[in-house]
Amino acid sequence: xxxxxxxxxxxxxxxxPQGPVPALRGxxxxxxxxxxxxxxxxxxxxxxxxxxxxxRLMEPDRAEVSGQVTVGSKNLYDLSARDLQRLWWEDxxxxxxxxxxxxxxxxxIGDHFTDTFLAHRPMMRMTEIRQKTASLLQQVQLSPKLVRxxxxxxxxxxxxxxxxALSLALDPKVLIMDEPTTALDVVVQHSxxxxxxxxxxxxHLAVLFISHDFSLVSGLAHRIAIMYAGELVExxxxxxxxxxxxxxxxxxxxxxxxxxxxxxxxxxxxxxxGEPPDMTRLPAGCPFWExxxxxxxxxxxxxxxxxxxHTFIRCHLTGTSSLSSSSSSKEGMAHGE
Amino acid sequence: xxFVRQRLAFLLLSLWAAATINFVLPRLMPGxxxxxxxxxxxxxLSARALKALELxxxxxxxxxxxxxxxxxxxxxxxxxxxxxTYYPVPVSRIIAESLPWTLGLVGVATLxxxxxxxxxxxxxxxxxxxxWDAILPTxxxxxxxxxxxxxxxxxxxxxxxxWHWFPLAHAYSTSLTxxxxxxxxxxxxxxxxxxxxxxxxxxMGGWLLGMRNNMIQTLGEDYVLFGRARGLSQxxxxxxxxxxxxxxxxxxxxxxxxxxxxxxxxxxxxxxxxPGVGYQLLAAVQNEDYPLMQGLFLIIAFSVLITNFLVExxxxxxxxxxxxxxxx
Amino acid sequence: xxxxxxxxSPRSLxxxxxxxxxxxxxxxxxRDKRPLFGVAILAVFVLMAILAPVxxxxxxxxxxxxxxxxxxARHWLGTTASGQDVxxxxxxxxxxxxxxGFTAGFIATLLAVIMGMFPAYLGGHTDTIMATVTNIMxxxxxxxxxxxxxxxxxxxxxxxxxxxIGLTGWAWGARxxxxxxxxxxxxxxxVAARLAxxxxxxxxxxxxxxxxxxxxxxxxxFATIGAILAEASLEFLGLGNPNIITWGTMLYxxxxxxxxxxGAWWWIVPPGxxxxxxxxxxxxxxxxxxxxxxxxxxxxxxxxNRAGRGSHP
Numbered sequence: 001x002x003x004x005x006x007x008x009x010x011x012x013x014x015x016x017p018q019g020p021v022p023a024l025r026g027x028x029x030x031x032x033x034x035x036x037x038x039x040x041x042x043x044x045x046x047x048x049x050x051x052x053x054x055x056r057l058m059e060p061d062r063a064e065v066s067g068q069v070t071v072g073s074k075n076l077y078d079l080s081a082r083d084l085q086r087l088w089w090e091d092x093x094x095x096x097x098x099x100x101x102x103x104x105x106x107x108x109i110g111d112h113f114t115d116t117f118l119a120h121r122p123m124m125r126m127t128e129i130r131q132k133t134a135s136l137l138q139q140v141q142l143s144p145k146l147v148r149x150x151x152x153x154x155x156x157x158x159x160x161x162x163x164x165a166l167s168l169a170l171d172p173k174v175l176i177m178d179e180p181t182t183a184l185d186v187v188v189q190h191s192x193x194x195x196x197x198x199x200x201x202x203x204h205l206a207v208l209f210i211s212h213d214f215s216l217v218s219g220l221a222h223r224i225a226i227m228y229a230g231e232l233v234e235x236x237x238x239x240x241x242x243x244x245x246x247x248x249x250x251x252x253x254x255x256x257x258x259x260x261x262x263x264x265x266x267x268x269x270x271x272x273x274g275e276p277p278d279m280t281r282l283p284a285g286c287p288f289w290e291x292x293x294x295x296x297x298x299x300x301x302x303x304x305x306x307x308x309x310h311t312f313i314r315c316h317l318t319g320t321s322s323l324s325s326s327s328s329s330k331e332g333m334a335h336g337e
Numbered sequence: 338x339x340f341v342r343q344r345l346a347f348l349l350l351s352l353w354a355a356a357t358i359n360f361v362l363p364r365l366m367p368g369x370x371x372x373x374x375x376x377x378x379x380x381x382l383s384a385r386a387l388k389a390l391e392l393x394x395x396x397x398x399x400x401x402x403x404x405x406x407x408x409x410x411x412x413x414x415x416x417x418x419x420x421x422t423y424y425p426v427p428v429s430r431i432i433a434e435s436l437p438w439t440l441g442l443v444g445v446a447t448l449x450x451x452x453x454x455x456x457x458x459x460x461x462x463x464x465x466x467x468x469w470d471a472i473l474p475t476x477x478x479x480x481x482x483x484x485x486x487x488x489x490x491x492x493x494x495x496x497x498x499x500w501h502w503f504p505l506a507h508a509y510s511t512s513l514t515x516x517x518x519x520x521x522x523x524x525x526x527x528x529x530x531x532x533x534x535x536x537x538x539x540x541m542g543g544w545l546l547g548m549r550n551n552m553i554q555t556l557g558e559d560y561v562l563f564g565r566a567r568g569l570s571q572x573x574x575x576x577x578x579x580x581x582x583x584x585x586x587x588x589x590x591x592x593x594x595x596x597x598x599x600x601x602x603x604x605x606x607x608x609x610x611x612p613g614v615g616y617q618l619l620a621a622v623q624n625e626d627y628p629l630m631q632g633l634f635l636i637i638a639f640s641v642l643i644t645n646f647l648v649e650x651x652x653x654x655x656x657x658x659x660x661x662x663x664x665x
Numbered sequence: 666x667x668x669x670x671x672x673x674s675p676r677s678l679x680x681x682x683x684x685x686x687x688x689x690x691x692x693x694x695x696r697d698k699r700p701l702f703g704v705a706i707l708a709v710f711v712l713m714a715i716l717a718p719v720x721x722x723x724x725x726x727x728x729x730x731x732x733x734x735x736x737x738a739r740h741w742l743g744t745t746a747s748g749q750d751v752x753x754x755x756x757x758x759x760x761x762x763x764x765x766g767f768t769a770g771f772i773a774t775l776l777a778v779i780m781g782m783f784p785a786y787l788g789g790h791t792d793t794i795m796a797t798v799t800n801i802m803x804x805x806x807x808x809x810x811x812x813x814x815x816x817x818x819x820x821x822x823x824x825x826x827x828x829x830i831g832l833t834g835w836a837w838g839a840r841x842x843x844x845x846x847x848x849x850x851x852x853x854x855x856v857a858a859r860l861a862x863x864x865x866x867x868x869x870x871x872x873x874x875x876x877x878x879x880x881x882x883x884x885x886x887f888a889t890i891g892a893i894l895a896e897a898s899l900e901f902l903g904l905g906n907p908n909i910i911t912w913g914t915m916l917y918x919x920x921x922x923x924x925x926x927x928g929a930w931w932w933i934v935p936p937g938x939x940x941x942x943x944x945x946x947x948x949x950x951x952x953x954x955x956x957x958x959x960x961x962x963x964x965x966x967x968x969x970n971r972a973g974r975g976s977h978p
Contacts, residue, residue, distance in 0.1 A: 355805055358805070363817055370819060475699065475949075478945060481948070482890065482894075482942075482944025482947075482948055483937070483944075484894055484897050484937055486898060487916065487933075487938075487941070490920070491934070494925050494930065494933065498925055498928070593803055596806040596807050596808075599806045600806060600807055600809070601808075603809065604808075618809065619812075619903075622902075630816060631813075634810070634813050637806055637809045638805055638806060641806045642804055642805075
């Protein structure tokens, strides 16, 4: 499988009056074509920062970004402003959490699409724009008549679908979805996720699906990446996550155990005690060491080993080299360090 | 439509409130001031005029409610009474003669300062931290704090008296008679320039600062970021995503802004002896010509209220959220 | 993800974290010097007003000097058309101008709090009625109203003017405070307190008011600027008491005394410039208060290539 998007040592620190505060610390992973990679983390783990950094949407005076992001064969942070503008939406697109106000209140839905098309294909004719808009809306189960409506007239679920449709407008190969269903009710959530899965299959998209909801992601994604305190601590295959025979990073285990299941016997659900660490006072070692029930002495002081690979666990106890499931095929992922 | 109806109702309510305030004020003051005024003018008025005056200002034994109804009735028929300074010229005539001057001067000057202020506000916010942004907001704050009339005095002094660039007073040279000839119009514009510049300089700052603040707020919104990610041009983002949303709060503050402009215009007219309603109002106050004063106050208040209403209608057209109606 | 078994009581719900105000003020001032300038300028004027007797040997109404004299060593700001020392008038007049301005500003803000905060908090019909009254007071043009009122009141002096300005200038503040009170009333920590049965008035004073303090202070500043301008305007028009020397009446006399035609710039410039500078200083201070209330407006001058620790090459 070819890599569609990859990062290498991606590090982001926000400028604050008290000095730079890290949000991402040396994150490296690869998203392959035609797969859904879920990214799970709690609030403050850095996942939204990751989305913005991967798109190079961070404002330069707000945060310092270092490391590499590669989309296809292009190095994102080396691109000129013009090339970046072209890359956005044509190669890689992002679905914002639309209840966060992603749509311009004074423009109609149709205007949003027209804007997007004309920005990239200034010569496009209105008839073609209208056709494409209608077909995109249909793909997300919305009536084409909505082009005349305004954002405030739509429900949360409809707005989210519009945002998804907008992201597909120029046929990008990579899609980043940042908490796309978080503020919606469960029923709408479910149908949107089903649509996302269907769209991904049809278009062979590479999707990075970010959420704080572990159970949600484990139902959708092929691989699941786990973030904690700005670090990527594990990537695991979906099947390995559901069964509990395979070893995991202790944080992942905590997440799995905290997830209620409909089937199976009655299990005591356990939470993960403690709180996420203060990002200005991180230990040199594993950021999870304070809350980890299996910690060793060196977990506090020895930094976690850098890992690459299709799946891996970065933990002093359970993982030293990449653990890959025997059934997955891997091609061309050897990144140098 | 719901919105328009609501605003129309408010307009009517505030028109009524202005008229009522006008009615109530002289009667509120300890020792009705009208008594003194009537005493002064007694000798010059006809008996009928005297009676009307007494009724208008409450120097009568008629019950308050009756006075009020008569007052409102007169108002609706446009009967504002007779001016005492220009007796027996009706107040409405004086208003009709001075209002156009004020509308022309204030109207044009306000349009200019709004346009320039808004545009500059948009630019400084967009290029935040740039060179203009370092100077303009502080400068705008300074000019906004300048007393209108003082600025007028200064400009009159410098540009009129000292350097003789502009005439010192009035709307047109006293030697000319008003006509639609080009030479008259040119002369009129020449006279209007200085007062107009005073108004523009004083009021532009407020628009600039307001718009800038709104823009900064709007630029942090997600739809701007989303638009940027979709590859939209800077121009499209700045105007259609940022400015069109940022202007909305400015418009809701328009009523108060207009109030300030009117106040400032009043003072400007006085400084430049420009024969508009402001100038007449002061003359009326100095002569204790209460009927004229009341009439002028009403027309000023009404103009502001109606202008505000029109701006609110404009707002309804610009913000789709006011239009109601839900599609499913 | 986590399951804590601590029963939730309103008192343990986090109220919006408030950094100690001093800390916030200091960090804002570190990045934006404008409020400091404002405070400095204002301090100069206040000092001048207080120290007036020390700064000038003459009394403001003392006549007998040469008329319309340009500034000289004996009369730093020259003299008026009736032979009075302009500097003395300026300094003593500043006391009244500033006094009236701040008094009217306080009155207007007090009224704004009463008319804006309480009805909004109580809700219901009270709120609707008061809001409508506020909106009407907002649209009725201020200066014409002031002119008409002072015209009716024959004996006007600084005290009356302060009162009248305060009584008519509360509407804008009331509107702002009302909308902020409404927003806060619906925030979780207030709803929680109410559900727990806390006394309504206690909630208002202990929960809502502290969050609105910076807004109220900004209101005082804004109202004071308006009041100083309004006072000067009224006095310039001759509606004040011309016998009491203030910056406004100075300008009135200057206009009446044909200062313009006589070229007496020293009479015209100082009072107006002072008003403008005081207004500017208050506005600069307001920049700072705005930034306390609304963190988004905070100035962020951090440069791009700032070397930080923990960043990889």
